[in-house]
Amino acid sequence: MEHDQLSLIFGALADPTRRAILARLSEGEATVTGLAEPFDVSLQAISKHLKVLERAGLIVRGRDAQWRPCRLEATPLAEAADWLDHYRQI
Amino acid sequence: MEHDQLSLIFGALADPTRRAILARLSEGEATVTGLAEPFDVSLQAISKHLKVLERAGLIVRGRDAQWRPCRLEATPLAEAADWLDHYRQI
Numbered sequence: 503m504e505h506d507q508l509s510l511i512f513g514a515l516a517d518p519t520r521r522a523i524l525a526r527l528s529e530g531e532a533t534v535t536g537l538a539e540p541f542d543v544s545l546q547a548i549s550k551h552l553k554v555l556e557r558a559g560l561i562v563r564g565r566d567a568q569w570r571p572c573r574l575e576a577t578p579l580a581e582a583a584d585w586l587d588h589y590r591q592i
Numbered sequence: 593m594e595h596d597q598l599s600l601i602f603g604a605l606a607d608p609t610r611r612a613i614l615a616r617l618s619e620g621e622a623t624v625t626g627l628a629e630p631f632d633v634s635l636q637a638i639s640k641h642l643k644v645l646e647r648a649g650l651i652v653r654g655r656d657a658q659w660r661p662c663r664l665e666a667t668p669l670a671e672a673a674d675w676l677d678h679y680r681q682i
Contacts, residue, residue, distance in 0.1 A: 506608055513606035516599045521675070528679060579679040585611070586673040589618060589666050 507559065511582045514558035519543065520551050527561060527574035537572065597649065601672045604648035609633065610641050614650060617664035627662065 514520055523537055538548040552572060555561045559578045564570045604610055613627055628638040642662060645651045649668045654660045 508611070509606045509608060511606075512602045515675075516603035516606055518596055518599060521598070524679070574679075576679050579676055583673060583676040583680060585605075586669055586676065589614070589664075589669040590673060 507578065508582065508585060510558040511560065511578050514554050514560055515582070517551070517554075519547075520555055523548075523551060523555065523572075524560060524574060524579075527572055531571040531573040533569065533571055597668065598672065598675060600648040601650065601668050604644050604650055605672070607641070607644075609638075610645055613638075613641060613645065613662075614664060614669075617651060617662055618666075621661040621663040623659065623661055 515524075519541060522541070526532060526537060526540070534545060534548055534552065537552070538545050541548065552561065552563070556563060560575055561572045562575055563572050605614075609631060612631070616622060616627060616630070624635060624638055624642065627642070628635050631638065642651065642653070645662075646653060650665055651662045652665055653662050
């Protein structure tokens with residue numbers, strides 16, 4: 503039950519670094535190295551964040567092992583936004 | 593850094609029971625017992641969920657120790673919705 507898609511999406515958004523990664527990807531695809539650059543964290547930490555985002559369906563990664571650019575998938579974010587929209591009317 | 597308000601809000605939303613509690617409270621205030629009723633979980637588990645929601649600023653609770661009705665606070669949800677809105681345009 504805790505691992506329904508909407509919970510995974512909101513869980514992925516519950517971290518400032520992951521939100522910053524999504525903001526960066528909203529400008530275009532990027533590699534792990536490129537994504538890690540603005541943050542004072544290890545590549546390993548960024549990879550961990552990317553796995554969380556990938557599991558929530560918020561990013562997709564290229565297949566090429568050497569160059570695996572990350573790309574934003576906006577559809578699941580729209581699903582989360584739709585859920586929240588209900589509460590705008592209150 | 594992980595405990596910024598937006599992360600607390602998204603973290604609180606990352607659970608189906610907590611989202612169901614908010615949906616229930618969007619119809620009007622309720623007591624812990626009333627909120628627990630539709631769920632197959634203990635009062636203690638519901639209280640734990642309410643603490644997470646309260647910490648994120650999504651609910652407020654009455655002061656009366658005997659009767660502490662919970663009320664939805666929609667403003668923080670609007671903040672989360674605003675963050676997501678940026679991604680609708682992608």
